[in-house]
Amino acid sequence: MDLILGRFADAEIGILADLELKQLEDLVGLEDPELYPAFVGDTQLDEQYRTPLFERIKLFRNLDKPL
Numbered sequence: 001m002d003l004i005l006g007r008f009a010d011a012e013i014g015i016l017a018d019l020e021l022k023q024l025e026d027l028v029g030l031e032d033p034e035l036y037p038a039f040v041g042d043t044q045l046d047e048q049y050r051t052p053l054f055e056r057i058k059l060f061r062n063l064d065k066p067l
Helices: 002-015 018-028 032-040 052-063
Strands: none
Touching: 002 018, 002 052, 018 052, 032 052
């Protein structure tokens, strides 16, 4: 998860709004076994974590995959 969230943060931290920074902090605080399956689509996070920012991170992760 450090690679996904870290790369996103490196690329986007400068343009995140205060609310998005808080949401990112909340996601970082989750355990990898809870967060990773949500990124790959196997499970859903609790509603409080399913934010537009989470969707942006998922999209970022998918765009970052090699073709």
